[in-house]
Amino acid sequence: MISFELTEEQELIRDTLNGFARDELAPKAREADESATIAEDIIASGWELGLATTQIPEAYGGAGGDRSPLTNAIILEELGYGCASLATAIMAPTAFIQPLIDFGTEAQKQQYLPLFTGSEFHGASLALQEPQFTFDPVDMRTTAERQGDNWRLNGTKTLIPLGDRASHFLVIARTGPERGLSHIDAFIVARDSAGLTISASTGTQGLHALPMSTLQLDNVQVSADNRLGGDAGIDGRRLINTLRVGAAALSVGVSNAATSYAIPYAQEREAFGEVIGKKQSIAFMLADMYSEVQCMRWMVWQAASALEQRQDATKATTLARNYTNRRALKVVDDALQVFGGHGFIRDLPLEMWLRNVRTLTVLEGPIAA
């Protein structure tokens, strides 16, 4: 049955985060971006809201909220409205937690989920991106080879958000020669594993506030117990879809922020004797931006809904990602254009939003829906 109706809980979350994003995140975005640091109090305040952890079942000490990619998409859009960098920092553990909930064995859930149910932030990150330009989740270079009771991991992972404070990494690797999302696996790797070298990544164009890490894996031994899902492994499609929906939801938030910022400017800024909003060339850009934010949102919801209903969401996700990637870039880029030269100056957030949305639309997997 087709419905765009949020549940009462989703409405409450959206309204709460709407305020949090505007009051707490947005005012701190520029400073975080310029200094390339995430203030501890922001991470703590996000943790207090339980954004990354409420969907951990009660049996593992969590709040027992339903595992809901839709609710997560709504959360991520709102946070993205405030600041995509800070949102990614707050939500980075989700890329470890959600796959654990989705695919973990009972033993894995018992061992790792309680790490995240305390009152203090606990870091754990997904390690997916690799340094080559041809990187794609279907075609990874990091390998996991079975050796008796263990797996041996080799490769390089990079641009891992908040890797500096992660106790564990979920390392995505290929276990066979076949290409495709169905052939990837995930391994829980402790920070102090032998053969694992962690270094800080150089900065990134967008999400610049985020400290990112690079992992060098040289014959890292992982016990078979730490292959996510045990012998059954994971549903690689679902994992990647969850990540892509998450990044797309953040992009919608950034696009909405840029559009909402450009509209009042066009109402006030004068040129040639009238406000620029009265000129069709500007007004039509704004109309398209406003329309696209909605269309992107419905596309993300459709994919998240497929994930929520445990359907194969690969097609819906690919369409949503394809659409939001193109439109989010255009919307934010057009918002910058509305401001003319001011859009190019770092006093205003537009250039930051453009860098952030450019980053979100190419980077695989900083957070999960």
Next chain:
Amino acid sequence: MIDFTVSEADQKILEQIIAEGRAGEKYTRYYEDNEDEILPEKFAEADDFPSLLKQFATRSPEDTPAATFQMLVIMYRNITAGVTLRQGRGALGNAALSAAGTAEQKAKWGNTILAMSITEPGAGSDTKAITSTAKQDGDEWILNGDKIFVTTGIRCEGVVVWATTDKNLGRAGIKSFVVMKDTPGFDILRKEKKLGIRNSDTAAYSFRDCRIPKENVLGYQPDATANKKAADDGYKGVLKTFNMTRPGVAAGGVGNALGAFKFGSEALADEGIEVDWEAGVHHRTAVQDKLIEIEADNEAAKLSVLRAAWLADKGLSNNVEASISKAKGGEVCRTGPQRIMDLLGGMSVSHDHLVEKFMRDGRISDIYEGTGQIQRLIIARNILELSSAELS
């Protein structure tokens, strides 16, 4: 709860619509080539399919709400290129009658097919520029002027005509009049020849000293003050119908885009060319990339239409969303079929196939019921809080 799935029962109805459309495809080329003919009220094949109304009656109130489902029905109707096997009894003028007519008027003309006649050779979207005049003469109005692009203008039994009672009053001077086909002074000049939707009859009219009774003003009240208010409300009522007709027109355009896509992706699949959803960006061909892009654009437009209708179902304001859906539908009805033809190459223009028809038929959806530019004006005025005088 947010949900985008269609129930099994609804899916059955939609598949029925596709089947009915397919059955009509054998007549399609004939009516493309013989444009002067209009479709019969019913083709024999119509009896093979249960009427939509009967099927609607079986729908559960718990299912997708009615207006939202109606949008899917329109889309599915346009996914095939078949002629309509059963012609409906309603037209745009009937929507105006139900929005702005009095109880007496609805009783009198409710079962009459009424077209809507607003556009003139020199006045399209800018309706206050219409020059057809209405002059009161005792208990009658005298209409004079030329009208074009009247949808269902041949098949209809009567028409709701917009004319100005006083050019100086602008929009406030415009009233709508119900004129029956046999009224002296009312002539059908021609059936228009068009790029697409050729089996939809589009007429040009002339009114020369055409006298109609004063009771034929839409929303007519015997009392003079009440009458003026009724006429004002009537105008607003007619504009309000656009909030539902716009998503409907957008749905038609989206349907054409979906139809071209279905044709194109199936034809390519027959040749072994299909999207590999797992392939990854470096392993997809240009054709696969384009198929994904077209489908994503179609899907976004489709969702914007469903959203606009869903708001109406919920009794919520959908003024802006109706325009968004119309702008998006207008975009994909053009770019969707055009890009599919890129992928099918030279053979896509051949009259051996119906895919070229989707491009011609779809094209109107970005024009009638407000061009894409008019929709953008409406959206922009709303978000910028500007009047039509401030942004036009």
